[in-house]
Amino acid sequence: MLKNNKIILRDWQLTDLDAYQQWNTGQHLWMDYNGPYYATMTEAEVAQTIERKTANIISGEWETPRTNLVIADVNTDVFIGVVSWYWQSEETNWMSIGIVIYDDKQWGKGIGKIATALWVDYLFANIPEIVRLGMRTWSGHIGMMKVAEQLGFKEEARFRKARIVKGKYYDSIGLGILREEWERSGFVGDGIFVAGER
Numbered sequence: 001m002l003k004n005n006k007i008i009l010r011d012w013q014l015t016d017l018d019a020y021q022q023w024n025t026g027q028h029l030w031m032d033y034n035g036p037y038y039a040t041m042t043e044a045e046v047a048q049t050i051e052r053k054t055a056n057i058i059s060g061e062w063e064t065p066r067t068n069l070v071i072a073d074v075n076t077d078v079f080i081g082v083v084s085w086y087w088q089s090e091e092t093n094w095m096s097i098g099i100v101i102y103d104d105k106q107w108g109k110g111i112g113k114i115a116t117a118l119w120v121d122y123l124f125a126n127i128p129e130i131v132r133l134g135m136r137t138w139s140g141h142i143g144m145m146k147v148a149e150q151l152g153f154k155e156e157a158r159f160r161k162a163r164i165v166k167g168k169y170y171d172s173i174g175l176g177i178l179r180e181e182w183e184r185s186g187f188v189g190d191g192i193f194v195a196g197e198r
Contacts (some may be wrong), residue, residue, distance in 0.1 A: 001068075004074070004114055004118070007071055007073060017054065028104075032165075033141050037138070037140075054185040060177045066086065068084035081106075083116070085123060120182060121187065135175040136172070138165070140163075151185065153177065154177065155175055156175060159172050
């Protein structure tokens with residue numbers, strides 16, 4: 001669906017589901033950063049998610065625009081992570097986006113920045129009524145804050161000592177970007193988008 005020279009954002013495939021189950025069962029490093037103040041999915045919840053994904057894959061029925069896509073290696077098509085969006089306020093067309101890269105061996109390679117840029121561009125291009133996109137994170141997730149800053153997101157809210165991680169308080173961070181800021185950012189249609197359909 002959307003790609004550059006490192007990754008592709010695409011629909012789910014049956015071959016992704018074993019990796020998804022593995023990364024969401026037991027303890028993994030990504031869980032220390034991706035909303036660690038929330039409970040992780042139970043095995044039953046993981047199984048239910050896989051059941052829903054299996055039905056979607058077999059039927060070929062996907063929402064348009066997509067609510068989530070797989071991040072995969074552009075050369076091997078191996079499952080790396082997921083991008084998603086959810087409503088903060090559907091009444092005012094206010095969405096927030098999420099990204100998780102499960103395999104920590106893939107961290108620090110620019111994949112998060114590329115995947116987020118592709119996803120933001122896709123959402124602005126395919127949902128003309130939205131005027132802004134948001135991201136939520138916490139002050140201990142330095143990587144996510146750096147990605148957001150590099151892509152032009154602005155810190156819009158900081159709730160001090162609102163999250164507890166491993167017994168320590170951290171701030172909750174709200175970041176956002178307006179459509180016109182994204183269009184001026186230089187990421188729309190530049191070299192980061194080598195060959196993607198919109």
